[in-house]
Amino acid sequence: MGNSKDIEYDDALCIEDKLRIIRTERNLPQSAFAEVCGCDSATISRIESNEERNAHYRYSAEQVRAIKGFLGIPNAPLSDKEMVLFKKQLYNWLSEIKAERINEARVLHQELADVLKQPFAKDLSLMYRLFEIRLLMKESNIDTASHNIEQLKAAAESTTDEIKYHYNFTAGSLCYRQRNIDEAFRHYQEADRIAEKGYKKEPTLYLNLALCHMEHGQYVRTAIMLGRAYPSFVREDEITVQGLSLMNQLADCYTRLGDTDSAMEILDKCLFDAKTIKHKTCIGFALHNYGCAYFVAKDYQKALDCFEDAFEYLGEGNWAYLENLYYKARCLVATKSPRRNEILSQGAEKSKGNHEYELLFNSLVHLATLREESSLQYIEGTTIPFLIEKCKYFKALDYCELLEVQYKKNRQEMNSLRVSALALEITKRTMKGGLTT
Numbered sequence: 001m002g003n004s005k006d007i008e009y010d011d012a013l014c015i016e017d018k019l020r021i022i023r024t025e026r027n028l029p030q031s032a033f034a035e036v037c038g039c040d041s042a043t044i045s046r047i048e049s050n051e052e053r054n055a056h057y058r059y060s061a062e063q064v065r066a067i068k069g070f071l072g073i074p075n076a077p078l079s080d081k082e083m084v085l086f087k088k089q090l091y092n093w094l095s096e097i098k099a100e101r102i103n104e105a106r107v108l109h110q111e112l113a114d115v116l117k118q119p120f121a122k123d124l125s126l127m128y129r130l131f132e133i134r135l136l137m138k139e140s141n142i143d144t145a146s147h148n149i150e151q152l153k154a155a156a157e158s159t160t161d162e163i164k165y166h167y168n169f170t171a172g173s174l175c176y177r178q179r180n181i182d183e184a185f186r187h188y189q190e191a192d193r194i195a196e197k198g199y200k201k202e203p204t205l206y207l208n209l210a211l212c213h214m215e216h217g218q219y220v221r222t223a224i225m226l227g228r229a230y231p232s233f234v235r236e237d238e239i240t241v242q243g244l245s246l247m248n249q250l251a252d253c254y255t256r257l258g259d260t261d262s263a264m265e266i267l268d269k270c271l272f273d274a275k276t277i278k279h280k281t282c283i284g285f286a287l288h289n290y291g292c293a294y295f296v297a298k299d300y301q302k303a304l305d306c307f308e309d310a311f312e313y314l315g316e317g318n319w320a321y322l323e324n325l326y327y328k329a330r331c332l333v334a335t336k337s338p339r340r341n342e343i344l345s346q347g348a349e350k351s352k353g354n355h356e357y358e359l360l361f362n363s364l365v366h367l368a369t370l371r372e373e374s375s376l377q378y379i380e381g382t383t384i385p386f387l388i389e390k391c392k393y394f395k396a397l398d399y400c401e402l403l404e405v406q407y408k409k410n411r412q413e414m415n416s417l418r419v420s421a422l423a424l425e426i427t428k429r430t431m432k433g434g435l436t437t
Helices: 015-025 030-037 041-048 061-071 080-098 102-117 122-138 142-156 161-177 181-195 203-215 219-233 241-256 260-276 280-296 300-310 319-334 340-350 355-368 373-389 393-409 413-432
Strands: none
Touching: 015 030, 015 041, 015 061, 030 041, 030 061, 080 102, 080 122, 102 122, 122 142, 122 161, 142 161, 161 181, 161 203, 181 203, 203 219, 203 241, 219 241, 219 413, 241 260, 241 280, 260 280, 280 300, 280 319, 300 319, 319 340, 319 355, 340 355, 355 373, 355 393, 373 393, 373 413, 393 413
């Protein structure tokens, strides 16, 4: 055999050559294998030098298991058959990770780690490390996941399409968790491009692409991606949290597009299913989304009822709670309720330290006094530009509509036309989006 690492670490080598290489790399004598196999060193020498691979000089299956156990790599894939089975085990592990069965996933994480303790099956080792990163993300160990994905970047560029797909999917998910939406979208697009070449695409990829489109205010593209994922996650025979989340997202998207009838139809099923499995968070989101649909339909009392009910299920202090409180306050401002000042004060207090919601609740204060010139200037000069910058087009259009109406009441026709033109441009962005596919 040659000394080139490219030759020595070739997966096409027979198992006898692979075990010889591992033995010599660990500086173990042939007698160590002989003792484990119950034979003499001369037999091991003949097996390792048997270039013809005579059947009389091959390790038996029992001897291979004994040697691998001695080397501390009982689960390492060395033969072709073992590598095929090992890949199936890796995907079983990934299924446990995606299903958030963390205890089971941790057990497999330990059992399959032998692939890293030997120099062969590099692609399987790389796949193991990518799936390990997905487990780290499920465990919210983002710093370690970030460090590990960076180490794999160079190797992932010169490997199979299958592994490139998993690298880009994993890197995209990590970037999204870190709120680097543009980079996440780039990785998801690359994963999608690879999958289009024939590799099986995870339905979750459609969900992730939808999330990126939504972050950029691309409501039409969001709805398309969610629609593609829908059959895989929403089934009559099983209720899953992912399916409930998808229904909530799709209903939210239809509401933003003004199709409240479709949103309500989806939410009817979503709320029923969420209550069936008693999932508080999904119930809370469904009630909130009902409220938003009623808000768009200008049925403010029903919207308020839904927002009020949602508080029972949404934990206080998170973004969902603040979003629900914001729309409750928005309805009270719209109806000129005597309670609006109380809720606006509550919103100002609860949103301290959160720049986005501090600005939003302050904007509602100005909305309540929109006849005043200073409030008009604040909404047009501060609120709307901020919302456009953050791709919060749904809210931006809401303020544009109110601003345009007020300018017309004030007979400020040029200002009204300017805001109308801006609203048209924002609407185009929701149809096209700032990103392209």
